[in-house]
Amino acid sequence: MNTFFAVDLSGNMFRGNIPESITTLSGLLLLNLSNNELSGVIPPSMGDLLRLEALDISGNKLSGMIPQDLVQLNFLEFLNVSNNNLTGPIPHGKQFDTFLNNSYMGNQALCGFPLSMNCGDSEASKPPKVSSEEDTESDFPNGIDWVVILIGAMTGLVIGLVYGDYLSTKYYKWFSQRSRR
Structure with a gap:
């Protein structure tokens, strides 16, 4: 087992x-x-690094297309392929649909979403459509998430009220004693 992280x-x-x-x-x-x-x-086999969270290969002289195999990197949060000589459409799917223009800057022949340069195929340059059949997960909290959110909010509210009452009573007494002098 390789221990490099x-x-x-x-x-x-x-x-x-x-x-x-x-x-x-x-x-x-x-x-x-x-x-x-x-x-x-870019070797397509880099798509086999399934745990990869950050990939920065910017500022090189890489050419060719970004391999579609990289779309299978489900944990990829950061991508920077800027300032190379990459060409063709930017792959679509999963994490790749979340990266912004600055991930691809300086590659004059790259095209498609999120860049403003169309690829000739009007479908390649549009942002991907997520159908309800394709992706049932949502960024909006679901039922169990709301329970956790409400428990946290209520706990914070109770602690805030109790501690706020304690502090206001304590400082009211202190202020009253000071102002009587």
Whole structure:
């Protein structure tokens, strides 16, 4: 079992392709290869790093398309492929639908959502539509979430009222004694 959780090799002037062997680090959460001189394509096998939460390969000389295989990275919260020579449509689905323009800046030939440049295929440049059949999860809290939210709010309210009453009584007495002098 590989015990690497984060690999930061940024700013080292590395040249050549991203090695396929990087995918053997199956427990990897963060991979930063930014600001090197890496070239070639993004290996589709990087989609096998299923635990990856952050991927920064910006500031290199990577070319080709962003592999659709990266869409299967369910935990990916941060992506930066900016300032490369990437081309074609940005993949759609899962986490990729949450990344903003700055994740893709400096790639003149990238197109599609969220960028303003269309890909020629009008469907590729539109934001993805989520149907109720496709994704039943919602960002809006469901029933059990509301129970937890209400318990927390009520607890905070009770503590605030009790402590507020205690402090106001204490400082009222203190203020009354001070003002009588």
